[in-house]
Amino acid sequence: MLQVQTVLEAIDVGTVATGVVAFVVGFVVVLLLGKVAFVPVVRRALGTRGFDDAVRSLGTSVANAVVWLAAIAVAFTVAGFGAFLSAFAVFGGAFALAIGFAAQDLLGNFVAGIFILKDKPFEVGDWIEWEGNSGRVEDIDLRVSRVRTFDNERITVPNGDLANNAVTNPVAYETLRQKFVFGIGYDDDIDEATDYILEAAREHPEILEDPAPSVRLVDLGDSDVGLQARIWIEEPDRADFMRVRSEYVQAVKERFDEEGIDIPYVHRELTGSVELVERAAEPPE
Structure with missing residues (x-):
């Protein structure tokens, strides 16, 4: 006490x-x-x-x-x-x-997420491509972004990968240009084939007239002459992109078939000889 x-x-x-x-x-x-x-x-x-x-x-x-x-x-x-x-x-x-x-990697992804949300290189719903991957953005979190691929798979991407590497956003603008190379034979008329390619573009309702479709000779290959078609579509989307291109290429192919324009393919001829050697079988021991 x-x-x-x-x-x-x-x-x-x-x-x-x-x-x-x-x-x-x-x-x-x-x-x-x-x-x-x-x-x-x-x-x-x-x-x-x-x-x-x-x-x-x-x-x-x-x-x-x-x-x-x-x-x-x-x-x-x-x-x-x-x-x-x-x-x-x-x-x-x-x-x-x-x-x-x-936790430097975690903090790096966290900071990258802030910059993605601020700079808006892409938004939820956009179709993006990066490092050989592509898909539609479903969610942008502060640490990761979730992307649904066109095979219906989900990719969880650290934001640092998207902030520190080149990301392509094909739907960032109101129009998108598509390119496709048609190969014709050396004996075919280039101007005639060009007219058919342009006509098929003008007849497609979803290919824009302004900017106008164009064709350029881009390659003289081993077996064909490469004509590159350049067309524009409005309000691009992955589904529209693939569908319009498929319909357009099919229309050009069918027109070429009608007009007798050849789409050549490479022919390879294998030559050589086979040597036969006869040997007497040895008797068993």
């Missing part, structure tokens, strides 16, 4: 009470100011700059976390626990650095 009484006498009750009150007041004041002023300002600033809902939600969450940390720091400082706060800050910084090194 004597030791407890000595400890109680050593403690300045007034100082402790003052410190507790200062801590509570400082914490509450900073927290309220942050919630009323800082967080709404961050939310409005992100909305004004046209950021996606996911980015605005993330920014609001980060702003709330900053307010709570600031409230705790100010409360400890006002209460006279600056030394404790400094030690905690050093420990927290070392811990955050270790976590950053351990």
Whole structure:
């Protein structure tokens, strides 16, 4: 009892009470100011700059976390626990650095997701191509994007792969140009074949007249002359892209058949000789 009484006498009750009150007041004041002023300002600033809902939600969450940390720091400082706060800050910084090194790929994908949502190189519903893959974007998250392939498979792609590599977005504009090379024989008339290719394009209702279809001679192959047709379609979509091209190529092929224009293929002739060797069978031992 004597030791407890000595400890109680050593403690300045007034100082402790003052410190507790200062801590509570400082914490509450900073927290309220942050919630009323800082967080709404961050939310409005992100909305004004046209950021996606996911980015605005993330920014609001980060702003709330900053307010709570600031409230705790100010409360400890006002209460006279600056030394404790400094030690905690050093420990927290070392811990955050270790976590950053351990999760750098995760954080990289996270940051890449923010830039994708901000810069909008593609949006949900777009058909994209990257690193030999292609598909339609189903979802853009802060860490990964989900793409449905045209074989009805889902690919979960880290956002870092899409942000750090070239991504083709064929539906980014209102029109899309398609190219296809038709091979004709060396004995066929190039101008005549060109007219048939252009007529087939003009007769297709979904091929645009402006920009007008065109044909270029692009190759003199071993067995054919390559004529490249260039046509444009409006409001491109993967399904329309494949369907229109298929219908157009079929129409040109049928017209070539009607007009007697050859679509040659490579002929290969194998020559050589076979040598027969007769050998007497050895008697069994």
